[in-house]
Amino acid sequence: MDSFDLELTIESGQTPTFTWEKTAPQRFRRIAGKDEVWMQDGRLECSPAFLKGARRLFRLQDNVPAIYSRISEGDAVLSEAVRQYAGLRLTESGPWESTVCFLVSQNNNIPRIKQIVRGLHVRPDGLNPASGGIMRPEKLVHADVSALKMGYREAFLKQTARLVAENGFSFERLRRRGLDEARDALMELPGVGPKVADCILLYGLGRTEAFPQDVWVKKAVATWYGVTKENNVKEFAAEKWGNNAGYAQQLLFCHAREQL
DNA sequence: CCCCAGGCACAGC
DNA sequence: GCTGTGCATGGG
Secondary structure (H helix, E strand, C coil): CCCCHHHHCCCCCHHHHEEEEECCEEEEEECCCCCEEEECCEEECCHHHHHHHHHCCCCCCCCHHEEEEEHHHCCHHHHHHHHHHCCCCCCCCCCHHHHHHHHHHHCCCCHHHHHHHHCCCCCCCCCCCCCCCCCHHHHHHCCCEEECCCHHHHHHHHHHHHHHHCCCCCCCCHHHCCHHHHHHHHHHCCCHHHHHHHHHHHHCCCCCCCCCHHHHHHHHHHHHHCCCHHHHHHHHHEEEEEHHHHHHHHHHHHHHHHHC
């Protein structure tokens, strides 16, 4: 009944799609880092130091079968999506990592997002960032990342990094705020609009009531539920799925990419 | 040459 | 409030 599909989860377009790499079948390692996760006898395992991290990354506290059961009740689209993606988990990667990934993702395609984000894990001088993983904001501010050819996104990213590193923009303070308030605060960051803000809330801060509307989710909701305008979709998702809107969104995203 | 890619900022109603 | 346009870069 309960199932866990590591590969599907990591490669489903969430933050780990851009920050983890496959090292063997059913095995992944954090880019420029040491954390590892793999499947063993149908169970998720990880490097010892990453035990706590894995619990957060894959939201292991969530009762996913119960959530999937609830959101597919009386819903043919999600029933089908849940059947197809039963092992798909929502992930939580922390706000900075998610900010970088989804700021870079705007008006961009997944292979190139991967390439750019990979480049943001290692400084041009070849040195790894001290703690492993993606470059911290205070490091990014001084790094020359022009070789990554991010286009206009580079200025957004650097300005955002500066605000986070120097002017004390606090992601942590957002955790205690309501969704709309937190969203508005995130949109003060240059290059962060409604969609990226919702991605940071969902994939970064674990706000599962967030419902990012990218082109695929917009298409999905328009086609399958007949709802079109951004604010209408927002209200529709909140009313229909509440705190599980993020799960619904992830299922719809995967489903739409295959069906539409 | 065109259009698109997990959008955003800005202008003009 | 909503709608249109330019935007760096690469691929089809």
